[in-house]
Amino acid sequence: MFNRGKTSLPYLFLGPSLLVMLVLGLVPTVAAINLALKNRVLRYPDSDYVWLRNLERLMSDRRFLNAIEVSAVWEVVTVLGAVMVGIAIAVYLFENVHGKWRQAMCVLLITPVLLPRVSAAFIWKFMYSPLTGILGWLLGLVGIHDTAFLSDPALALYAVALVDIWQWGLFFAVIVLKLLETLPPEPLEAARLDYARTWQVYAYIALPMLKGPLISLVFIKMVESLRSFDLIYVMTKGGPGVATETLDMYAYAQGIGLSGKVSYASTMAVLMMIATTLIFTLIWKRVSKWED
Amino acid sequence: MNKICLGAACAVLGAALPLVASAQSCNVPVLKVLAQKSLGLTVMEKSLADYQKRSGTRIEISYFGENDRRAKSRLDAATKAGSYQVYYVDEANVAEFASAGWIVPLLKYFPKEADYDDFLPGRRAVASYKDVAYFAPLIGGSDFLFYRRDLLEKAGLPVPRTLDELVADIKKLHSPPSVYGWVARGQRGSGMNVWRWAPFMLAQGGQWTDKNNQPAFNSPAAVKATQLYADLFKYAPPGAATYDWSNALEAFRSGKVAFMIESTPFADWMEDSSKSSVADKVGYARPPAPLPSAAYGHGLAISAVGAKDECTRQAAGKFIAFATGKEQEQARLREKVFSDYNRSSTIQSDYFQKNVKPQILAGLKDTTPVSKLTIWPSPQWPDIGDNLGVALEEVFTGTQKDIPRALDEAAQYAQDAMEHARK
Numbered sequence: 001m002f003n004r005g006k007t008s009l010p011y012l013f014l015g016p017s018l019l020v021m022l023v024l025g026l027v028p029t030v031a032a033i034n035l036a037l038k039n040r041v042l043r044y045p046d047s048d049y050v051w052l053r054n055l056e057r058l059m060s061d062r063r064f065l066n067a068i069e070v071s072a073v074w075e076v077v078t079v080l081g082a083v084m085v086g087i088a089i090a091v092y093l094f095e096n097v098h099g100k101w102r103q104a105m106c107v108l109l110i111t112p113v114l115l116p117r118v119s120a121a122f123i124w125k126f127m128y129s130p131l132t133g134i135l136g137w138l139l140g141l142v143g144i145h146d147t148a149f150l151s152d153p154a155l156a157l158y159a160v161a162l163v164d165i166w167q168w169g170l171f172f173a174v175i176v177l178k179l180l181e182t183l184p185p186e187p188l189e190a191a192r193l194d195y196a197r198t199w200q201v202y203a204y205i206a207l208p209m210l211k212g213p214l215i216s217l218v219f220i221k222m223v224e225s226l227r228s229f230d231l232i233y234v235m236t237k238g239g240p241g242v243a244t245e246t247l248d249m250y251a252y253a254q255g256i257g258l259s260g261k262v263s264y265a266s267t268m269a270v271l272m273m274i275a276t277t278l279i280f281t282l283i284w285k286r287v288s289k290w291e292d
Numbered sequence: 293m294n295k296i297c298l299g300a301a302c303a304v305l306g307a308a309l310p311l312v313a314s315a316q317s318c319n320v321p322v323l324k325v326l327a328q329k330s331l332g333l334t335v336m337e338k339s340l341a342d343y344q345k346r347s348g349t350r351i352e353i354s355y356f357g358e359n360d361r362r363a364k365s366r367l368d369a370a371t372k373a374g375s376y377q378v379y380y381v382d383e384a385n386v387a388e389f390a391s392a393g394w395i396v397p398l399l400k401y402f403p404k405e406a407d408y409d410d411f412l413p414g415r416r417a418v419a420s421y422k423d424v425a426y427f428a429p430l431i432g433g434s435d436f437l438f439y440r441r442d443l444l445e446k447a448g449l450p451v452p453r454t455l456d457e458l459v460a461d462i463k464k465l466h467s468p469p470s471v472y473g474w475v476a477r478g479q480r481g482s483g484m485n486v487w488r489w490a491p492f493m494l495a496q497g498g499q500w501t502d503k504n505n506q507p508a509f510n511s512p513a514a515v516k517a518t519q520l521y522a523d524l525f526k527y528a529p530p531g532a533a534t535y536d537w538s539n540a541l542e543a544f545r546s547g548k549v550a551f552m553i554e555s556t557p558f559a560d561w562m563e564d565s566s567k568s569s570v571a572d573k574v575g576y577a578r579p580p581a582p583l584p585s586a587a588y589g590h591g592l593a594i595s596a597v598g599a600k601d602e603c604t605r606q607a608a609g610k611f612i613a614f615a616t617g618k619e620q621e622q623a624r625l626r627e628k629v630f631s632d633y634n635r636s637s638t639i640q641s642d643y644f645q646k647n648v649k650p651q652i653l654a655g656l657k658d659t660t661p662v663s664k665l666t667i668w669p670s671p672q673w674p675d676i677g678d679n680l681g682v683a684l685e686e687v688f689t690g691t692q693k694d695i696p697r698a699l700d701e702a703a704q705y706a707q708d709a710m711e712h713a714r715k
Contacts, residue, residue, distance in 0.1 A: 041712070042370035043392055043671070063682075130530035131543055145469050148531025153691045237359075239480060240534050240689030242682065257363045259675035259709070260370060 029273070035266040042260030054267035064268065066242050067250040073157060074246055078225045081165040083218055086172025091202050093173070094180045106174045113171035121234035124163045125150070128235075150236055153243040160235050160244055164228065172217055179210050215287055219280075226276065247272050320607035324598070325353045326368065326376040328361045328590065330431050331560075332632030335624045336615050343614050349607050358483055362674060365595075369394035374597035377608045381427045382590040383418040383665065384482050384673060390421035391671040395593040397424050401609025406617055410635045414663060418589035421669075428616040429634040432589030433556035434663035435491070436576040436655050440550050443471065444575075451577050455495060458551065458580045459524070465550040466527040473527035475549045479536040480685040482667070482677025487586060488553065489684055490666040492517040495582040500668040507706040509680070510699035518695050522688050533688040545570060553579050555588065556659065557631030559652045576655025578662055585659045586666040589634070591616065672713055676706040 036054060040047035058064045093105055112120065128150050130136045136147040149159035183206060191201045207214065229248045232238065238245035238253065245253075247268060255265025327333060333353070344350050354376075356364055365379045369389065381389055389395045402408055408416075408425065415429040437458070439451060443465055452458040466473030477488040498513035508514075525533050529543050537554065541561060544552045547569040556576075565571035579585055592612040599605045614620070621638040624630075630648045638644055645653075667673060683702040686692035 042366060043388065043675075044713075131546060131548060136530075140469070146530050151531035151534040151689060153689055236534070237480065239685050241686035241691035243689070243691060253678075256367055257359065257678075259678065260366060 032266050032270055035263050036270045038263045040263040042262055054264050063242055063250055067245050067247045071246045075225050077161045078164045079221045082168040082172055082221050085165055085169030086176050089173035090176035093177050109170040109174050112167045117230045118234055120163055120167055121231045125235050151240050153240050156236055156240055157244045160232055179213050183209055318603040320349050320604050322350045323608055323611055324376045325378040326365050327353050327355055327380040328358055329355045331629045332430050332624050335627045335629055336620055359481055369597055372597050377595055377599040377604055379593050379595050381593040383588045386426050387421050387669050388671045388674055390426050394596055395426050396596050399425050401605045403613045406613035410637050412634055412636055414587050415589045415634045418587060419591055427591035427593035428612050429589045429591040430616055431557055431632045432634055434585040434587045434659050435553055435579050436556050436659055437579050438552045438554055439575045440573055441575040442573045443550050452580050455580045455583055462527050462551055472529045472549050474524050475528045475532050475540045475543045475552050477535055477537050477540055478533040478688045480681035482674055482681055484536055485684045486677045486681045489521050491583045491586050492521050494584055494666055507703040510703040514699055515695050518687060525688055560631035563649055576651055578659040584666055585663040587663040672709045675709050679705045
């Protein structure tokens with residue numbers, strides 16, 4: 001319709017929305033960087049520029065280094081856990097459940113992700129309670145009494161991650177199931193005629209055919225897992241000790257919840273922004289190359 | 293003559309105009325209150341509609357949990373957002389809020405007829421900073437040793453009067469999973485584990501600061517107290533090392549715990565047979581010597597940034613007087629809320645003396661003489677206390693085995709915070 005290069009209409013249409021996006025994205029980013037270079041503490045009205053001193057302090061801050069480790073473990077466990085659980089359940093349902101029962105299962109599987117995160121966190125926190133929770137009671141029946149998962153530094157992070165996987169893994173199962181239903185049946189039938197086992201049919205044929213959508217699911221979960229604050233805050237508040245203290249949790253504690261050191265917290269936020277941008281770009285490029 | 297009359301009328305009108313203007317400008321349609329849920333406030337809400345009708349001011353109350361309430365009010369005041377005209381303040385952050393000018397001295401706006409001096413001396417002390425009253429108490433108290441009378445009687449044990457006796461009795465009555473000897477707060481927070489740990493630290497001879505006003509809560513006495521506090525979790529229900537006060541209360545109310553040191557108003561919670569399985573089975577005494585009884589108080593204060601003009605402050609003062617007034621305290625008693633009392637007149641009232649259970653009255657008589665403020669009353673306290681809380685939670689949950697190192701780091705953090713404040 002338009003002669004490319006000879007009309008400025010695309011710029012006219014795109015310009016205002018790009019400008020709005022630029023302002024919305026740029027203003028908070030510049031403000032955060034500016035704050036990160038100061039020593040602003042909420043309690044005091046004045047502040048000075050300290051440039052990179054917050055960054056220097058972060059590099060020797062034991063809790064910050066611990067938070068990086070916890071965040072990395074959380075990211076790996078929840079992303080891999082949700083995707084693998086999703087695939088496993090989807091394959092099981094695709095193989096064994098058909099018709100209206102499959103539809104009913106889909107409705108059930110989608111329910112956990114519809115729950116607000118805070119509600120899910122409270123439900124599981126009560127279930128985990130060693131004295132009054134149902135999990136403690138069930139384990140007590142088989143003679144296991146010390147079931148304070150959320151208070152055990154070695155288990156707490158995984159106990160919270162289980163809730164995340166429960167919400168997202170079951171939801172992913174529905175998505176993967178629907179993706180499997182879109183595949184042409186011929187390649188799968190041909191593999192079965194050649195005596196391929198069930199796991200081989202999926203590992204070598206069905207799932208590779210769904211590589212693109214599955215990678216998108218992984219990326220969606222990676223971004224979603226970065227926003228784990230509400231779940232962890234309700235269930236453990238970062239404890240026991242600092243065993244579940246992720247970067248956003250520690251930034252909140254320093255900036256608002258604990259001491260009002262907003263500049264210090266802002267430095268963490270800026271670092272997180274740079275790190276996630278770099279890591280995601282790197283992974284994206286690697287995946288694109290792999291797909292090619 | 294007519295001219296004189298006209299002049300006089302104008303003079304009267306001129307004098308009256310500012311009053312009329314003032315009355316008109318003092319119409320405050322809405323007051324927003326940032327609060328923490330308490331039984332007293334729940335009772336108050338029942339008569340809130342009447343108050344709103346009388347005063348012409350709608351009261352909007354937003355409730356938050358303790359830590360969130362502190363963080364939210366600090367953020368609201370420090371950023372000068374001023375979204376709330378009334379803050380819920382407590383003994384732990386009154387120094388911080390008052391020294392930063394985030395709340396205003398209360399008595400200027402607190403109606404005289406509401407009788408601020410009727411509040412108990414202990415409550416007035418924790419509601420003040422540098423001898424100036426900043427909030428009117430809603431709840432407050434000190435500590436009880438909560439003990440299961442039935443279990444002690446069955447075991448033939450007297451009520452422990454010393455800390456050593458208490459530790460020995462905890463070990464004797466510990467019989468999991470049916471009964472655990474002890475429960476206490478372990479979760480991080482200046483008002484959580486630090487609050488409960490502080491009496492232990494002071495009882496072992498520790499101090500918050502040395503004679504040069506430098507942090508000294510990493511002394512050998514403090515290390516010994518921390519070790520004892522951590523060791524007692526071996527006799528507590530699973531997961532108690534991360535319990536907040538409500539978890540501790542629920543464990544005790546479920547009938548699975550023999551001893552607990554907690555705040556006096558919670559005695560009322562134990563005696564509510566609809567929610568407690570230990571009603572009429574609990575005894576209340578002063579914390580075993582040399583533990584002091586930790587005095588505290590929570591109440592309502594006027595936000596300096598939320599209530600900018602005199603008129604709004606007066607309206608806020610009137611609302612605070614209503615919410616903390618003698619009538620409200622009597623209404624609480626009528627609703628069987630015997631925990632949220634703060635006034636001498638309430639304690640002296642016949643209704644209080646007749647209806648509060650004798651074991652609670654006896655406990656109050658026992659613990660009041662050893663009640664004192666056990667936290668560090670400093671504007672930097674919330675920051676210092678919360679950081680110390682994380683260090684203690686690490687010790688209690690075993691992620692930090694080196695207690696002296698944990699306390700040294702917390703003391704160093706406190707010193708840095710104080711130096712920053714001095715600059």
